[in-house]
Amino acid sequence: xxxxxxxxxxxxxxxxxxxxxxxxxxxxxxxxxxxxxxxxxxxxxxxxxxxxxxxxxxxxxxxxxxxxxxxxxxxxxxxxxxxxxxxxxxxxxxxxxxxxxxxxxxxxxxxxxxxxxxxxxxxxxxxxxxxxxxxxxxxxxxxxxxxxxxxxxxxxxxxxxxxxxxxxxxxxxxxxxxxxxxxxxxxxxxxxxxxxxxxxxxxxxxxxxxxxxxxxxxxxxxxxxxxxxxxxxxxxxxxxxxxxxxxxxxxxxxxxxxxxxxxxxxxxxxxxxxxxxxxxxxxxxxxxxxxxxxxxxxxxxxxxxxxxxxx
Amino acid sequence: xxxxxxxxxxxxxxxxxxxxxxxxxxxxxxxxxxxxxxxxxxxxxxxxxxxxxxxxxxxxxxxxxxxxxxxxxxxxxxxxxxxxxxxxxxxxxxxxxxxxxxxxxxxxxxxxxxxxxxxxxxxxxxxxxxxxxxxxxxxxxxxxxxxxxxxxxxxxxxxxxxxxxxxxxxxxxxxxxxxxxxxxxxxxxxxxxxxxxxxxxxxxxxxxxxxxxxxxxxxxxxxxxxxxxxxxxxxxxxxxxxxxxxxxxxxxxxxxxxxxxxxxxxxxxxxxxxxxxxxxxxxxxxxxxxxxxxxxxxxxxxxxxxxxxxxxxxxxxxxxxxxxxxxxxxxxxxxxxxxxxxxxxxxxxxxxxxxxxxxxxxxxxxxxxxxxxxxxxxxxxxxxxxxxxxxxxxxxxxxxxxxxxxxxx
Numbered sequence: 171x172x173x174x175x176x177x178x179x180x181x182x183x184x185x186x187x188x189x190x191x192x193x194x195x196x197x198x199x200x201x202x203x204x205x206x207x208x209x210x211x212x213x214x215x216x217x218x219x220x221x222x223x224x225x226x227x228x229x230x231x232x233x234x235x236x237x238x239x240x241x242x243x244x245x246x247x248x249x250x251x252x253x254x255x256x257x258x259x260x261x262x263x264x265x266x267x268x269x270x271x272x273x274x275x276x277x278x279x280x281x282x283x284x285x286x287x288x289x290x291x292x293x294x295x296x297x298x299x300x301x302x303x304x305x306x307x308x309x310x311x312x313x314x315x316x317x318x319x320x321x322x323x324x325x326x327x328x329x330x331x332x333x334x335x336x337x338x339x340x341x342x343x344x345x346x347x348x349x350x351x352x353x354x355x356x357x358x359x360x361x362x363x364x365x366x367x368x369x370x371x372x373x374x375x376x377x378x379x380x381x382x383x384x385x386x387x388x389x390x391x392x393x394x395x396x397x398x399x400x401x402x403x404x405x406x407x408x409x410x411x412x413x414x415x416x417x418x419x420x421x422x423x424x425x426x427x428x429x430x431x432x433x434x435x436x437x438x439x440x441x442x443x444x445x446x447x448x449x450x451x452x453x454x455x456x457x458x459x460x461x462x463x464x465x466x467x468x469x470x471x472x473x474x475x476x477x478x479x480x481x
Numbered sequence: 482x483x484x485x486x487x488x489x490x491x492x493x494x495x496x497x498x499x500x501x502x503x504x505x506x507x508x509x510x511x512x513x514x515x516x517x518x519x520x521x522x523x524x525x526x527x528x529x530x531x532x533x534x535x536x537x538x539x540x541x542x543x544x545x546x547x548x549x550x551x552x553x554x555x556x557x558x559x560x561x562x563x564x565x566x567x568x569x570x571x572x573x574x575x576x577x578x579x580x581x582x583x584x585x586x587x588x589x590x591x592x593x594x595x596x597x598x599x600x601x602x603x604x605x606x607x608x609x610x611x612x613x614x615x616x617x618x619x620x621x622x623x624x625x626x627x628x629x630x631x632x633x634x635x636x637x638x639x640x641x642x643x644x645x646x647x648x649x650x651x652x653x654x655x656x657x658x659x660x661x662x663x664x665x666x667x668x669x670x671x672x673x674x675x676x677x678x679x680x681x682x683x684x685x686x687x688x689x690x691x692x693x694x695x696x697x698x699x700x701x702x703x704x705x706x707x708x709x710x711x712x713x714x715x716x717x718x719x720x721x722x723x724x725x726x727x728x729x730x731x732x733x734x735x736x737x738x739x740x741x742x743x744x745x746x747x748x749x750x751x752x753x754x755x756x757x758x759x760x761x762x763x764x765x766x767x768x769x770x771x772x773x774x775x776x777x778x779x780x781x782x783x784x785x786x787x788x789x790x791x792x793x794x795x796x797x798x799x800x801x802x803x804x805x806x807x808x809x810x811x812x813x814x815x816x817x818x819x820x821x822x823x824x825x826x827x828x829x830x831x832x833x834x835x836x837x838x839x840x841x842x843x844x845x846x847x848x849x850x851x852x853x854x855x856x857x858x859x860x861x862x863x864x865x866x867x868x869x870x871x872x873x874x875x876x877x878x879x880x881x882x883x884x885x886x887x888x889x890x
Contacts (some may be wrong), residue, residue, distance in 0.1 A: 192883065231600055233879035246879060251606060252512040259604050265597025269529050307837030326601060398525050 181240070182207045182334050182365030183228060188237030189389075192222055197223040199389035201237070202262040205365040205382075207333070210356055212376045213369040214473060215386030221369045222262050224386070225338050228367070229259040242333055255283070258332035262339045262369075264319045265312035272298055272322055273307040276329055290329070297325035300355070302348075316343040324352075329361075335359060337368040341375060353379045373470040383469055385476055392476065399475055402438070405466035407445060408460040409452065410434030419457040436465050512877050513655040514610030520617020522607060527622065530585070544630055551634040558641075564781075564795035566638035570631055571652060575774060578624035578660035579688055583667030586620040590671040590872065608727035609876035613869055617661070617668055624660045625790045627655070643791040655777040655854070659770045663688050672875035691770055699807075700763040706762055707755030708811075714821040718746040740827040760810030763820045764856050767804070773857030775800040783848040798848060805850035806843070 183205040190198045199219040202205040205211045213221050226232040228239060230246030230253045239246055246253040246396040267275055273294050280290025298304050301321040306314060314322060320343050327335065337356070341349050349372075356379055360366050369377055376383070384402055385392040410433055417435060421428045439445040449462050465471070532540060552564055593599040602612060604769055628635075667684035674680040721744040722730060729738040766772050774797070779796040781791050792801070 173629050202499060227879070229604060231603060231878045231880060233881050248510065250878065254604055257604065259601075261597060261600060263597035263600075265601070267525070267598055269531060270525075274528070278528075279601070279605065281521055282602060282607045284606050330605070336840070 171378065180207070181205060183336075183367060184230060184238075184240045184241055185224070186238045188224065188227055188234045189238060190227060190234050196389055198227070198234075200325055200404060201386065201391045202393070203367075203384045203391055205334070205367050207365045208358045208360055208363045209381040210366040210368060211382040212374065212377055212380040212469065213367055213384050213386060214371070214376070214469060215369075216477065217371075219386045220389040221386055222338055223369070224405070225259070225336050225369060227261075229257055229336055230254065231259075243273045255330060256333045258327035258330060258335045260323050260327040260335070260340055261336045262342070264323060264343075266314070266319055266322060268312040271308050271310055271428065272303055272314070273305075276325060278331045279326050281475075285329075292457075293329060294325075297328055300328075301325045301349070305400060317345055317348055320344055321348065324355075333364055335364055335366045335368075337366065339370055340368060341370050341372050349375060349443055373473055374467045377467045377469050380469075385470075385472065387476060396472060396476065400468055402472040403475075404437050404464070405438040405440065406465040406468075406471070407439050407448070408436050408461065408463060408465040409436055409457075409459060411452075412458040412460055417452070417457045418458075420457050424455075434461070451473065484589065493795050495881065510877075512609045512873060514608065514614040518607050518611030519614045522602075522611050523618045523622070525602075526589070526616055526619030530619070530623070539886060540630075548633050550829070552636050555637055556682035560642055562643045562792035564642045564644070564792040564797070566634070567644065568796045570635050570638050571656060571774065574624075574628050574631055574653075575659065575771070577771075578656065581627065582620045582624040582664040583684040583688060584681055586616065586664045586667035587671045587681040588677040589616045589620065589668055589678055590876070591675060592671070592677050595677075602878070603878050609873045612876050613668070613872040617665055617869065617872075619662050620668070621657075621664045624658065624664070628657070641792070644779055652774060652778050653856070655774060658858070658861055658865075662865040662868070665768075665865050665872070669868035669871040670870045683847060684869075691768070695765045695769040695772075699759075699762055702726050702765075703720045703757035703759070704755060706758045708758060708816060709753050709818055710756045710818040711751055711753045712819040712821065713748060713751055714823070715745050715747050715825075716821075716823040717827070721733050721746075735827075735831045736795060740824070740831045741822060745824040747782075756811045756815055758810050759807040763808040763810075766798045766807060767853055767856040768860045770857065770861070772800065772804055773854055773861070776805065776852045776854040776857060780849055783845045784877045794848065801850075801852070802844065802848040804853075805847040808853065809847065809850065812843070829862065 181204040183203070185204075186202050186365065188198060189196070201220070201224050202209070203213070205322075215221055223232065228241065228246075230241070230250045233247060237383060241253045242256045244252050244256070258465045271279070273291070276297060277287070277290045280293055281287060283290075285293065295304070295307065298307050301324055303314075303318060303321055303325070307319065308418075311319065324337070324340060327337070335356075338371070340356075341352060344352060353375060356366055356368065364433060368376070368380065384468030385396045408431070414434065418428075418430070419435070421435060423430045426437060437448065439448050445462075449459065452459055452462075517799075551566075558566070590599065599612075603609075663684075666687050667680070668679040670683040670687070671677075673681060717730065719727075719730075726738055726743055729735060730743070767776065778797045778801070780801065781794045782789060783794055783798075783802070786793060
């Protein structure tokens with residue numbers, strides 16, 4: 171199969187069989203992913219698995235050795251100017267012009283995107299407000315803390331009002347409140363129709379932010395088998411009862427498969443409706459349930475399972 | 482393609498649909514510099530280098546010092562026209578420019594990259610050409626500021642130098658070109674080397690190679706272009722002198738004896754040596770930036786400078802004279818070898834004539850020999866264009882290759 175018109179899909183970001191080596195190090199061996207407009211996709215994997223390299227290739231900064239990349243249907247190799255107008259990229263490396271103020275930084279960035287001066291300034295001021303840096307608008311960026319620089323970097327990525335957002339470790343260094351705000355912001359951006367690809371290893375946070383997850387290991391994106399694992403992890407419910415023995419007896423008698431835990435048990439339910447019925451049934455059996463809910467972060471469970479397989 | 486086949490698209494891949502976007506699309510992967518892009522990058526770079534309060538104080542002190550030196554020179558020097566202050570200012574501008582601008586440029590690409598501020602700019606619509614030329618101009622403009630700082634001194638020096646306006650403008654233009662080229666070389670090293678230390682040293686080494694290297698190569702290649710010349714001598718044959726002649730010769734008294742009648746003997750102390758054909762290697766000197774400045778400055782005749790309304794030949798004029806001498810190469814007479822002729826000297830001396838070896842004539846010829854700035858200008862232009870080309874090629878994204886030991890950003 172070669173790159174033909176059929177490769178052009180509605181996906182805002184699509185990569186197929188992408189690879190890239192640095193000398194003898196194969197940073198990305200075989201990566202395939204798609205991000206649809208209006209959705210948030212997580213890129214998850216251990217340190218050094220090629221997440222950043224893949225992001226750089228998607229951003230059009232690095233040429234893949236093989237494979238096809240399309241951003242909003244455009245090939246960054248041949249039409250990088252168009253790709254750049256469509257992409258907002260937040261790098262994992264924090265960098266800012268020390269001597270310039272936050273507002274100057276954003277204004278100059280906006281002019282790099284060929285916005286008129288006043289337009290860039292207005293947009294910059296608006297974005298500073300959005301990331302809660304308005305009070306620093308006229309102060310040099312060197313006074314910013316790590317988390318504040320991270321927020322400035324996010325504002326910078328949004329200067330050109332991109333259709334596609336690539337966020338590389340955006341939650342690094344953010345305080346808890348900023349993390350919650352980041353989550354809300356990312357969901358809002360997706361609701362505006364932007365396609366968001368976000369890499370992070372704070373998995374519990376991604377759980378509430380993302381629609382899809384792509385796992386990467388040793389330069390490869392893991393396909394359907396890992397998707398099944400995520401789906402399975404999403405179905406896991408932890409039940410803890412005051413009378414533990416009665417809980418396990420009830421489950422065993424009814425032939426319900428469950429994972430035995432040190433405290434309570436983990437059962438699998440299809441959807442929220444099924445969860446309700448399961449809880450009602452357990453109560454009816456006289457089990458004194460005091461905790462009933464999803465068994466932790468689905469992404470985290472999958473990640474751990476993947477890591478274990480690797481060993 | 483197998484790579485794609487191993488990773489089939491999801492079964493429910495959507496129907497082929499045209500890429501939908503309302504954003505007006507730019508086409509292609511442009512790299513040429515654009516006026517507004519260059520202007521923007523220059524502005525960003527200059528804003529980033531805006532001096533702090535301490536910087537302004539330092540700059541003010543420097544300016545005061547320069548004015549003080551100018552005033553001092555005006556007071557202590559005499560009334561006569563002199564080109565020394567002029568040459569001093571020009572050398573200072575060249576020296577400062579060649580030290581400052583390349584140092585700034587040499588950390589401009591790799592420094593930005595390790596600070597993580599290069600890639601975000603590359604992600605905008607700015608082209609590689611915009612970034613390269615903008616950074617080049619920003620560093621070069623700092624050297625122009627140095628020149629502007631020198632203006633009070635320059636005006637004074639010019640007033641006393643006997644130069645014409647046009648000549649001053651030409652020389653300053655050439656100096657700024659030389660500084661621009663050195664800046665571009667610094668920038669090129671910065672885009673090639675991963676670490677700032679390496680690129681700064683390499684930039685200064687390149688400048689040093691142009692300044693000293695050309696001179697050294699010129700000197701050390703002289704044996705290769707040398708021709709062996711034998712000096713001959715003719716002297717009075719002491720043994721064959723008659724008693725009368727011997728008395729006259731020993732007392733240097735030619736009242737009785739005609740010196741032309743003395744017996745002479747040839748070739749008693751001949752010796753051979755190499756005469757370099759410097760006209761074959763003089764282009765090496767002409768490639769030297771300092772020689773280029775000299776070759777761009779006005780010709781001052783050793784003979785007629787006073788009538789011409791000029792100051793006495795200064796450093797630049799001497800340099801031009803020396804370089805011209807090298808360009809002319811050895812004369813027929815030089816290649817024929819020296820002829821030490823005691824007998825002829827005796828005759829000339831007895832007749833009250835001076836023995837002329839033609840050295841002074843040679844000096845005056847060399848001082849008004851036509852100027853040759855074109856080789857130097859050509860070298861500067863080639864280095865400038867080549868360096869800028871390297872920088873643009875290295876700044877184009879998507880990167881094929883990265884600087885050894887670096888990450889994108």
